[in-house]
Amino acid sequence: MNNLKAGLYIHIPFCRRKCPYCDFFITTNRKWIDEYYRALKNELHYLKQRFNPQLLTIYFGGGTPSFFPIKNLEGILNYITKEFSIVRNAEWTVEVNPEDVNEEFIRLLSASPINRISVGVQSFNDAELSFLGRQHTSKQAIQSIESLKKIIENVSVDIIYGLPEQSNQTLLQTLQTIKQLEVPHFSAYMLTIENRTLFGVLAKHNKLSISEDLQASLFEMLIHWANDNGYVQYEISNFASSEKFYSKHNLLYWNNENVFNAGAGAHGSWTNGYGIRWRRINKRNIYIWIKAYLNNYLPPPMASFEFPLSQKEFYNESILNNLRTMWGIDIKLLRKLFPKSFISHLISATQPFIEANLLKLDNDRLFLTPQGKLYADYIASSLMLV
Ligand code: SF4
Numbered sequence: 001m002n003n004l005k006a007g008l009y010i011h012i013p014f015c016r017r018k019c020p021y022c023d024f025f026i027t028t029n030r031k032w033i034d035e036y037y038r039a040l041k042n043e044l045h046y047l048k049q050r051f052n053p054q055l056l057t058i059y060f061g062g063g064t065p066s067f068f069p070i071k072n073l074e075g076i077l078n079y080i081t082k083e084f085s086i087v088r089n090a091e092w093t094v095e096v097n098p099e100d101v102n103e104e105f106i107r108l109l110s111a112s113p114i115n116r117i118s119v120g121v122q123s124f125n126d127a128e129l130s131f132l133g134r135q136h137t138s139k140q141a142i143q144s145i146e147s148l149k150k151i152i153e154n155v156s157v158d159i160i161y162g163l164p165e166q167s168n169q170t171l172l173q174t175l176q177t178i179k180q181l182e183v184p185h186f187s188a189y190m191l192t193i194e195n196r197t198l199f200g201v202l203a204k205h206n207k208l209s210i211s212e213d214l215q216a217s218l219f220e221m222l223i224h225w226a227n228d229n230g231y232v233q234y235e236i237s238n239f240a241s242s243e244k245f246y247s248k249h250n251l252l253y254w255n256n257e258n259v260f261n262a263g264a265g266a267h268g269s270w271t272n273g274y275g276i277r278w279r280r281i282n283k284r285n286i287y288i289w290i291k292a293y294l295n296n297y298l299p300p301p302m303a304s305f306e307f308p309l310s311q312k313e314f315y316n317e318s319i320l321n322n323l324r325t326m327w328g329i330d331i332k333l334l335r336k337l338f339p340k341s342f343i344s345h346l347i348s349a350t351q352p353f354i355e356a357n358l359l360k361l362d363n364d365r366l367f368l369t370p371q372g373k374l375y376a377d378y379i380a381s382s383l384m385l386v
Contacts, residue, residue, distance in 0.1 A: 011263030020198035025265030066100035162215035
């Protein structure tokens with residue numbers, strides 16, 4: 001299987017400190033950096049030999065890619081540019097934390113193919129930043145965005161909302177700052193408490209709780225604000241000032257297209273020439289993943305699991321991904337991909353939600369209504385097959 005058009009996701013798991021809400025695969029141990037860098041190149045070489053994809057997007061996520069030494073980031077960028085076939089106008093994104101935006105980093109960006117930056121701001125309110133355990137201030141985040149915008153137009157900001165004590169005013173302060181800075185894209189994630197985090201431990205001991213009603217009302221406010229301020233909610237958590245700034249890489253996931261993965265803990269998926277959907281999952285263990293890709297004595301299957309999805313799993317994945325976007329679920333397309341019984345299930349499962357004005361059926365596409373967006377995950381799980 002060669003020349004599949006695909007995205008490439010590269011996971012850089014290093015962070016200065018673990019944030020109390022974060023459930024991503026990360027490490028604060030920098031002793032692995034050199035080996036990680038060499039193993040990453042080996043995995044990229046493996047992907048090139050095995051799939052020889054034509055890259056549409058390249059995405060460095062984490063962790064904190066901007067915390068990876070500049071020379072290593074540069075080395076990976078050069079390796080990809082040299083080894084892979086890459087479409088013209090490919091989207092190259094790197095996730096950045098505000099405290100890493102310095103002269104050296106700006107120099108790297110200016111001399112690299114990176115044309116999109118995603119900044120982990122989370123909030124422009126210092127009390128909220130401190131609650132989230134972040135290491136930058138609001139002022140630092142503003143300065144970083146101003147510096148980045150001088151060299152890259154396509155800047156996105158990540159924010160987290162629905163914090164325990166958050167008010168409409170503080171969320172509004174964050175949103176207004178995004179607008180004032182003329183940031184063309186932002187992703188807004190509702191805070192969730194995950195078991196494997198410090199917040200999870202605090203919640204278990206009743207030291208932390210979040211009100212679902214508060215989160216729902218903040219979500220509604222966010223949607224209205226975006227609408228009134230010229231940002232299109234093209235996916236539940238993603239907003240852009242125009243189509244030009246939609247995240248091409250994330251659209252590959254939401255449209256069930258191909259994304260290959262490199263780095264410990266990274267996930268990828270692709271559809272082969274027979275219409276079978278495959279998943280590739282890298283081990284969330286930095287030691288095993290590094291050893292497997294640095295040495296031959298542990299073969300890659302120890303570090304990267306590959307398996308085909310069943311039709312049911314692929315259908316469920318499609319429902320979950322597609323429903324979140326403003327293009328909704330394309331029933332005509334699903335008819336081509338899945339057995340009739342799946343589509344009959346979908347049609348009958350949607351009826352109560354259509355009657356409750358949570359889903360809308362239009363031209364063979366199913367969309368969430370504004371009210372339905374509040375219950376997106378519940379609705380998606382109700383449309384899935386068990
Ligand atoms: S910086 Fe990002 S990836 Fe790292 S611990 Fe914090 S939230 Fe997680």
